[in-house]
Amino acid sequence: MLTEDRFKDLLNAELDASPGPPMPGIADRAAAGGRRRARHRTAAAAAGTALAVGILAGGITVVSALGPSGASVAGPAAGPSASATPQAATLQGDPRFPEQPVPDNPLAAQLRPAIEQLLPGGTKTTRVYTGSDGGIYATVDWRTGQGLVEVVVGLVGRQWFGCELVGGKPRQVEGNYGQCVLTNGTLVGTYGGTNAKTGLQNRRFDTVSDGTMITLSYANGTISDNATPTQPQLPLTDEQGIGIVTSDAWRPLLTAYVPLPPGPTGAPTRIPSPPATVDLPPLTSGSHPPASSPPAHR
């Protein structure tokens, strides 16, 4: 019978089997998105104040004409309510995630020259950091000439990879809503989409080499749920994205990088062995997301 305990066990098994794709630089992206929200809020408040002043000025003029009985008083704008913070909720830490911050990995610094060399043209400002998952990441603010876009690249172990090789052919594993391609002997997971509200396009490519995942994400703006496009097209074609994520430039880093050990609950790694050497079919246009328009730079 499906009891509360059985329900919980099955969901935990689901999460162990499908722990989700990496979230490179989530804190940085959230902070950047938060700053944008704050700016929009400030701009909206300023616009509202200007409108209120205009209405008030108009009202005073009308009131002067009509006499004192027509005066109205505007109340203060409602601020964030402190009562919105739930006080009763108590959450326990999840043992599958490290309780202590992961120390900075100096290897992250080497991501900067690698990614800046792989990205064509433009002006790049790169920040490198170590994630709570032990991964090393670089976030590039890339002025392509058409706009300012964001690119995140990272090396990380112990992550879910949504593709596998079956009979020499790429196949999506359970929970993967992207696609899988095999290119020059390397299995690559591809994800992408367009935000229907903002029009922001995004792409992500993941691949695994010797137990370490290489992940590349970018958008035609900043990588954020509420960001708007800064240029009409993605800054890289799918072929260029796949070329970067499968580049030999990562080899020295892959050799030096040591992923975090498995978690305390012994959750299995989802990283498969490197694909065997087989006769590989060429990358076909139907096996990956639609190619974007030519990039701003080559």
Next chain:
Amino acid sequence: MRRSTREGFTEFAEAAAPRLRQTAYLVCGDWHLAEDLTQTALEKVYVAWRRVERAENPEAYAKRIVLNAYLDRRRLRSSGEVTGLDVRELDRPAVDDGSAELRLTLRAALMRLPPRTRAVLILRYWEDQSLESTAELLGMSVSAVKSAGPRGLAQLRDLLGTDLPSLSTS
């Protein structure tokens, strides 16, 4: 934002994001939507961080935003739409041995429940939240949560009845 405050937010976000995303995934059934919801919540937390960091439980505040964002999003979408899951999975034959088939079938059944009921089940039985905490997080009354939990489990058993008889009966 001062440097120490910013570092405090970064530390919080990196620690809380995986847990928030897991809850979001179990409620919405799609890892990418779960990540979007998590990032949206953390962005809002960032804006209010000076106030939130003084709260007793900033993660509960963020979780409330995640859940509200999903439930609001659901309200705006067509009522029959199920995000990220193929309900045809329910038609698959299942084997009651803890296998992937069983998990898939349960997950598909879970996604057929009303979103708020699903959220109650996740918070009450997966996170072990109290009735009061669940009510606070979902903006429901305690009595509504109290009845929604057992009712949701019963609905799940009914949905699983055909495929997984061993989970639908004692």
